[in-house]
Amino acid sequence: MLRLFDTLTKKKQKLLTREDGKVSIYVCGPTVYDYSHLGHARVYVVFDTVVRYLRSTGREVRYVRNFTDVDDKIIARAQERGMDPMALAREFIEAFAEDMDRLNVSRADVEPLVSEHVPEIVEVIERIQEAGLAYESDGTVFFSVRGHEAYGKLSGRNLDDLRSGARVEVDSSKRDPLDFALWKAAKPGEPCWPSPWGEGRPGWHIECSAMSTKYLGVDFDIHGGGMDLIFPHHENEIAQSEAAFGTAFARYWMHNGFVNLNAEKMSKSTGNFFTLRELFAKVEPEAIRLFLLSVQYRHPINFTVEDHGEEGARFPDLEEAQVRTDYFYETLCKLEELLAPMKPPGEGDVLPELLAARQSFSEAMDDDFNTAAALAPTGELFRLANRLMEEPTFAPKKLRRRTLWRLRHELTAVGDVLGLWQEPAADYLSRRLEVAARCRGVDPAWVEERIAARAAARAARDFSTADAIRQELAERGVELMDSAQTTRWRFA
């Protein structure tokens, strides 16, 4: 039975969806004014994994994730760069898609843009006005927070505490400092659309109410996003949507924890961040995905950066995930090579360790998508594969064969859920080698030539020459791995 932690009730709840076997999910997407960083990646990797897991259990999922392409920050950035805000947004939507592709984040089923949903947004605002919870002032429309009784239920706040803590400069046209804009009157040179209140553009929160309900209905199943969106963004979404539609909005709320850098919140406003592109230059994107999945999604995740002078920044946590990713692919590659010439085995039992690990994986995922816990049985599947390959006497021949065949199948299934090992293992490994060779200025052809020379020496039982070649290669960081048939190599 799948259970998930619901921010609204602050408890793990059984997932009881609106329609049996179907899940509708909306996740707040990025505001596209700059490149994404690791914190953004976490949200989309987490919810991608949620969707992947739900689908793997046979549920039909409809996943909507928007792009905020109309926003103060986009306008400000475009003005700095002297370009059109909509063009700037398009540029970063593309960059976002590229970054997510590299992290194996699948596209959402619907990826709506604010700029293409202004009429729907206007309609929702009109409904709120009809409900008496919105007021206009000089072409700007505000939501009247105090008119909505349940305001604060998601974030556990009460209005008076908020008021005393408000540090924001009060907009004099608001009736109450807590009120927020549904529609903003246009300033010269800004993107704008016609509306009953004159030319203007949507406020930030209203877009999600309009687009989620358009594609999923009002009482859709799961609404997700980063922790920081709980207040005020999601609180405001609830207030608006309930005011506009008169019914409860979204059944479950899921929020992921932050990514910290050297134990401090990673944030663009403080400059304390690395873009994904900077990180991709240092480690495989898949290692980053593994790193993000190695901590329960609601807990904060910390990564450290070390300054290595000329070598530049290094990220020990990501490098550890990189080593693990290499181990996964090396095992998969060996498994593939072993099974490729084999005929599929017949029906029959497999080792119970395999079934137990597979079961543990599902139980961990069923418990609030606990990928960190699920990685333990995943590691057991790899260890079992290696053991069966290296230690043929570990199991009787037929059992061994069936288990290895089944392991390949299960690892594919598990990888599809986690969004890992999506690349052919041999491709991954050869690319890793090429990249490393280029970084170190070593010519792979030369390495191959030396390996051939060593093989000849070994065949002649001239071990001192063989060892000299090993030493020669080692001085350039090349590590040799002999097996019965061939010699593989890599960088230490």
Added chain:
RNA sequence: GGCGGCAUAGCCAAGUGGUAAGGCAGAGGUCUGCAAAACCUCCAUUCAUCGGUUCGAAUCCGAUUGCCGCCUCCA
């Protein structure tokens, strides 16, 4: 000031009442001409501290200490 979270081995980390998963590092071993890889074994009588509840607590309650987040754009 208000609200909330976290504290588990050298490091990362799972674990919300039944006697501490997993990874990295480390030690020993198997295999190997040597080595690497892989595999095997070992590595927290104990979960920030102090009290309490319970037959039983890392898990529940109270207090203390330390760290972090939100209350303003933020993933």
